[in-house]
Amino acid sequence: MESENKYKTGGGNSCSVHGCSNNRKKITLWKKSMCELHGEMHDHCPCLIPYRLHVMPSKELIRLEWIKALNRKDLPKNVYVCSEHFIDGKPTDRNPSPKLKMGYENKTTPGRRKILKHQLSVKKRKLETGDSDSDMEITELDTTLESEPGASTPYEKLPEAICSFNVIEASSTVSTQYLESDFLPQKDHTYGKEWTDFQTKSSQTNIVLTEEKGVQSKSDGATMSAAQNLKTDNDALLYTGVTKEVFFTLVKCFTPFNTFSFQLEVADQLLLVLMRLKLNLIFDDLCRRFGISSGLACKIFNSWIPVLADKLKSLIVWLPREVIRDCCPESFRENYPRTTCIIDCAETFIQRPTNLRSRGETYSNYKSHNTAKYLVGISPHGQIMFISKAFGGRASDKFIVEKSGFMNYLLPGDEIMADRGFTIDDLLFPLRVKLNIPAFTKNKPQLSAEDVTTTRRIARVTLKG
Numbered sequence: 001m002e003s004e005n006k007y008k009t010g011g012g013n014s015c016s017v018h019g020c021s022n023n024r025k026k027i028t029l030w031k032k033s034m035c036e037l038h039g040e041m042h043d044h045c046p047c048l049i050p051y052r053l054h055v056m057p058s059k060e061l062i063r064l065e066w067i068k069a070l071n072r073k074d075l076p077k078n079v080y081v082c083s084e085h086f087i088d089g090k091p092t093d094r095n096p097s098p099k100l101k102m103g104y105e106n107k108t109t110p111g112r113r114k115i116l117k118h119q120l121s122v123k124k125r126k127l128e129t130g131d132s133d134s135d136m137e138i139t140e141l142d143t144t145l146e147s148e149p150g151a152s153t154p155y156e157k158l159p160e161a162i163c164s165f166n167v168i169e170a171s172s173t174v175s176t177q178y179l180e181s182d183f184l185p186q187k188d189h190t191y192g193k194e195w196t197d198f199q200t201k202s203s204q205t206n207i208v209l210t211e212e213k214g215v216q217s218k219s220d221g222a223t224m225s226a227a228q229n230l231k232t233d234n235d236a237l238l239y240t241g242v243t244k245e246v247f248f249t250l251v252k253c254f255t256p257f258n259t260f261s262f263q264l265e266v267a268d269q270l271l272l273v274l275m276r277l278k279l280n281l282i283f284d285d286l287c288r289r290f291g292i293s294s295g296l297a298c299k300i301f302n303s304w305i306p307v308l309a310d311k312l313k314s315l316i317v318w319l320p321r322e323v324i325r326d327c328c329p330e331s332f333r334e335n336y337p338r339t340t341c342i343i344d345c346a347e348t349f350i351q352r353p354t355n356l357r358s359r360g361e362t363y364s365n366y367k368s369h370n371t372a373k374y375l376v377g378i379s380p381h382g383q384i385m386f387i388s389k390a391f392g393g394r395a396s397d398k399f400i401v402e403k404s405g406f407m408n409y410l411l412p413g414d415e416i417m418a419d420r421g422f423t424i425d426d427l428l429f430p431l432r433v434k435l436n437i438p439a440f441t442k443n444k445p446q447l448s449a450e451d452v453t454t455t456r457r458i459a460r461v462t463l464k465g
Contacts, residue, residue: 013053015082016070018103022051022082034360053080054091065097071104074371115394129323220322225290226251226267240274247274257311260303318385318409327381336436340414341385342378343406343422345397347371348390373399385409397421407431 013024030050031043038045056066056079068077083089085098167446215264226247228235236244251267258266272286283301288295323339332339353359362370371393377386388404401407412417412432418424420438428435438455 013080015085016072016076017081017085017098017101018070019073020082020085020101020103022053022084022153024053027051027053029356034363036359036363039365041347042057051082051084052090053082054086057091062091062096067405069097069102071102090450104183119425123302143448145205147432174230224268224289225265226271231269239278240271241278242274254311257307262296262300264292264300269300270306273301273308276301299349304342312316316387318332319379319383319413321411324379324381327379327383331382334416336417338379338413338415338419338434340410340438343375343386345373345375345400345420345421347373349391358392361392361394367393369393369463373400375404375406398424398427402427412438 014020015022023346027049027104031041032040034040034048035042037047056063066079066081070079070081081098085097085100085102086092087095091097106150176300224443229239230244230247233243233245236242236247240247242250245271248267251270254270255266257271260269263271264272268290271291275281275289276283276286281289283294283297286297290297321340325337328337345368347364348371349367350370350372352360353362357372363370364371364373373393373395374390375386376384376396378384386406386409388400388406391400391403399418401422407427410431410433411421415436416428416436417436422437425435438456
């Protein structure tokens with residue numbers, strides 16, 4: 001009992017290295033958590049433990065090395081160091097003391113710049129005589145070049161590469177002047193043309209950044225907008241998935257709910273959101289299409305999604321049985337005329353939770369990732385009639401059907417079509433609802449003729465519907 005309380009508080013069992021938060025409590029929680037790779041508790045899976053705590057040895061020399069390496073004035077009574085700070089992963093005869101990630105660094109100050117003697121003499125001469133800049137350049141050149149005895153001037157020793165410039169000799173002083181043509185780009189090919197100022201201005205896109213709104217607008221080039229790009233129903237279906245009339249009806253209905261301070265029109269904002277949902281475009285692509293920044297495109301999308309979900313959720317309704325029968329496709333009428341709904345579970349990737357329990361509840365073995373899982377039900381003619389709340393990716397299909405409230409909409413005599421994973425016959429039997437799923441081959445050498453016919457009929461109906 002004392003050991004359990006000791007692990008919970010973490011006192012005396014933490015790594016003594018400055019800034020390291022590893023302790024024995026984390027190891028205990030890790031052993032009690034679920035392994036995502038092997039599907040069992042870490043205490044029984046073959047995964048290696050993240051780290052181990054090593055106590056300070058009793059030998060005096062090694063103990064002094066530990067104290068020097070830790071570099072702390074307030075050492076605890078019981079000193080522990082985790083294996084992440086040892087070169088070999090643990091104290092060994094070759095490396096008995098911790099040396100990695102010690103929480104401090106040895107600061108080194110850069111040395112002072114060395115000043116050469118000839119630079120000091122030149123500066124001193126300049127202060128004494130007060131020469132001009134041109135005379136100063138000649139003086140520095142004289143100090144750096146050593147003239148041989150018998151030479152007329154020191155400039156004869158200059159390398160030939162420097163002599164490629166046009167030099168104009170003056171009567172009083174010697175100076176080098178450069179013509180403007182020396183800095184112009186040379187024409188390497190006969191087809192090369194000079195780059196004019198007009199071409200330079202037209203090639204660069206002037207981007208004006210409004211700091212208050214965070215909007216980027218391109219002055220050159222046309223940007224995408226609903227008024228210009230949604231001229232026909234085909235255009236609207238391509239970008240948004242709805243017709244032109246439906247799209248502009250949404251714009252009219254959601255204009256009063258535009259409480260955001262974006263400079264884009266409401267139609268363009270909704271067009272951006274629907275293009276993201278329909279075409280799965282990345283924000284870097286959307287920002288270039290609409291002439292805005294990538295951060296603003298992400299902000300527009302995240303701002304409108306809760307509004308659309310809150311106002312449009314009332315459109316997801318369970319249709320009456322008579323309406324479903326009247327709108328049923330021909331393939332369903334011939335083979336499964338009593339089918340009311342087709343169900344399946346969809347999973348959406350989420351970020352990996354930091355909480356170990358939430359991480360285990362949201363991990364999906366099917367997707368090998370942390371996901372949010374929800375049940376979707378559609379009518380035979382394709383209209384969405386039911387969407388459940390989100391469950392963790394670890395939840396089974398049967399558990400979601402039972403807890404989502406889906407069975408409250410079923411009536412006696414209905415038929416449900418689903419995948420093999422929905423083993424919910426025991427849940428639907430008391431409601432007198434029939435389940436149509438493909439046949440299983442588990443514990444069977446092969447399917448019977450009846451199972452093969454049923455499976456083919458379901459596949460044919462699903463494809464045609």
